[in-house]
Amino acid sequence: MTPAGAFSHATRKWLILLLVFSIAVVLLAVTMPPTSQPHTYHQFADQRTLLGIPNFMNVVSNLAILLSGLLGLSYLWRSYRRPDGTEQRHFLTTAEYWPYVVLFASVVLVAPGSAYYHWESNNASLLWDRLPIAVGVSALLAAVLSDRINPRLGLWALPALIFMGAGSVIYWYWSEQQGAGNLNYYIVIQFYSLLLAVLLSLLLPSRYTRGSDINKAIGLYAVAKFAETFDQ
Numbered sequence: 001m002t003p004a005g006a007f008s009h010a011t012r013k014w015l016i017l018l019l020v021f022s023i024a025v026v027l028l029a030v031t032m033p034p035t036s037q038p039h040t041y042h043q044f045a046d047q048r049t050l051l052g053i054p055n056f057m058n059v060v061s062n063l064a065i066l067l068s069g070l071l072g073l074s075y076l077w078r079s080y081r082r083p084d085g086t087e088q089r090h091f092l093t094t095a096e097y098w099p100y101v102v103l104f105a106s107v108v109l110v111a112p113g114s115a116y117y118h119w120e121s122n123n124a125s126l127l128w129d130r131l132p133i134a135v136g137v138s139a140l141l142a143a144v145l146s147d148r149i150n151p152r153l154g155l156w157a158l159p160a161l162i163f164m165g166a167g168s169v170i171y172w173y174w175s176e177q178q179g180a181g182n183l184n185y186y187i188v189i190q191f192y193s194l195l196l197a198v199l200l201s202l203l204l205p206s207r208y209t210r211g212s213d214i215n216k217a218i219g220l221y222a223v224a225k226f227a228e229t230f231d232q
Contacts, residue, residue, distance in 0.1 A: 106136030
């Protein structure tokens with residue numbers, strides 16, 4: 001097992017390149033023209049009302065998201081505490097639990113946020129859909145930093161990434177209120193954060209036997225985003 005923070009010279013060069021590229025991406029988001037939200041964004045392919053619930057399938061399908069988040073939190077709790085109350089840590093350090101706690105808590109919150117948005121589709125409700133998504137993606141990146149680079153780095157980066165993730169959504173909503181919506185920062189948080197997580201997982205080995213599962217999870221999220229794109 002490679003000690004946390006112990007990298008070859010070539011790996012250090014790749015990490016520096018990723019850092020420089022990440023800074024460039026952020027600067028690009030700052031300087032490029034605003035990316036507006038499509039006017040048809042709130043128009044879904046399936047708008048049927050069943051049992052008095054508008055956009056029924058889009059609303060009810062969030063039960064699966066809720067279940068997955070609750071299962072994740074339950075696993076974290078059970079992996080940390082035995083029935084007799086003693087510790088049974090599946091991570092090498094306690095700090096590594098926190099990004100995943102935030103991640104699965106965000107998944108739980110996505111369910112009511114997304115259900116609310118699809119029940120009453122407008123920018124105000126979309127705010128509560130996007131907030132937990134941005135926080136969850138930020139927490140996932142912190143988890144990868146913790147696993148692939150150093151647990152202390154992941155724990156230190158977690159609040160900063162959460163702040164940037166939530167801030168990107170709040171800024172988007174504020175810009176919409178000003179009549180010039182700008183999704184630039186939200187795009188960076190949602191898509192570049194996931195790309196960076198994949199690149200780090202390919203470049204650096206995991207300290208755990210199931211480390212490759214992170215790419216499978218991101219792949220499933222990509223499929224979900226693809227489906228969302230064509231839900232018009």
